[in-house]
Amino acid sequence: MFIKMAEHVYEIVSNRSFLIKDDSDSRECDIRGVCLLGSGQLVIVDYNNRKVKLLNAEMQLTSTSTFKNHPHDVCMIANDTIAVTVAEWDNPGEIHLFKVTGDSFQALKVLPLDHYCNGISSINGQLIVRSNTALLLYSTEGELIKQLFVEENATEYGHTTEYSIDSSSDGQYIYMADFPNDQILTLDKDGNLLATYQDEKALEYIAGVCSAECGAVFVSETGAHSIMQIKKDGTQRLASLAKNNHGVYIPRALHFDNKTKRLFVGQLDDDILVLHLK
Numbered sequence: 001m002f003i004k005m006a007e008h009v010y011e012i013v014s015n016r017s018f019l020i021k022d023d024s025d026s027r028e029c030d031i032r033g034v035c036l037l038g039s040g041q042l043v044i045v046d047y048n049n050r051k052v053k054l055l056n057a058e059m060q061l062t063s064t065s066t067f068k069n070h071p072h073d074v075c076m077i078a079n080d081t082i083a084v085t086v087a088e089w090d091n092p093g094e095i096h097l098f099k100v101t102g103d104s105f106q107a108l109k110v111l112p113l114d115h116y117c118n119g120i121s122s123i124n125g126q127l128i129v130r131s132n133t134a135l136l137l138y139s140t141e142g143e144l145i146k147q148l149f150v151e152e153n154a155t156e157y158g159h160t161t162e163y164s165i166d167s168s169s170d171g172q173y174i175y176m177a178d179f180p181n182d183q184i185l186t187l188d189k190d191g192n193l194l195a196t197y198q199d200e201k202a203l204e205y206i207a208g209v210c211s212a213e214c215g216a217v218f219v220s221e222t223g224a225h226s227i228m229q230i231k232k233d234g235t236q237r238l239a240s241l242a243k244n245n246h247g248v249y250i251p252r253a254l255h256f257d258n259k260t261k262r263l264f265v266g267q268l269d270d271d272i273l274v275l276h277l278k
Contacts (some may be wrong), residue, residue, distance in 0.1 A: 012277060014275075016198050031046060037100060054105060073165075075127070076122060083140070085119070093117035104237075126140070131145060164207060165177070182205065183198035186233065195234040213258045225248050247265075248269050
């Protein structure tokens with residue numbers, strides 16, 4: 001007889017913040033994307049200062065690259081290669097590819113798009129890109145493969161703000177943070193909607209979402225200054241993980257390190273928050 005194992009519910013062991021502000025930054029940092037490389041270096045996207053920033057394993061800022069337009073999100077393509085979405089509202093965007101060499105960025109190429117773009121994630125060697133109304137699948141060469149999902153309830157307000165997406169490590173699930181409608185959408189790899197989680201009494205401005213190898217899914221609520229864990233199938237909340245007293249303040253982006261069980265939290269703040277979990 002098959003016995004379904006209960007999903008592990010994480011708890012916080014400790015929390016710590018690290019300064020990410022560069023001397024040339026003119027505004028408060030607004031971290032919309034976070035990505036951990038195989039080297040242990042952390043890449044973060046600072047929307048307000050139009051930069052992608054590189055932190056070493058000790059969480060010290062080592063390099064930046066500045067864009068003409070606003071960067072929105074980042075994902076890893078290979079151990080040392082990343083993709084960054086860059087766009088201004090209602091204009092065609094771009095995907096910028098970088099290679100991290102040592103402690104610096106090396107620009108590789110720019111993939112022009114014929115639509116606006118914000119969230120990005122990698123799945124099975126391809127790129128999932130979120131436009132203002134749809135989820136699209138691209139090759140790493142910029143070729144449109146297919147449209148995965150159309151967001152029928154999309155609004156302009158929602159897509160000028162948070163728009164995080166992530167895929168499960170096994171490539172079977174895609175998770176979407178729906179900011180204007182305060183919900184999490186769970187799709188299969190082909191873009192079919194599997195579940196919608198919405199709780200009008202609990203959810204307050206969903207912004208970030210990320211998943212762990214074990215299947216855990218973490219979601220950030222900017223309005224409640226909190227982070228929660230939901231079920232792998234996206235159907236319900238499992239636990240409230242972190243709140244303002246843990247250092248959470250307008251959390252935008254999330255990334256989980258499976259090896260060290262650290263949850264990186266990008267916020268509207270000059271520090272990045274690192275939560276050690278168990």
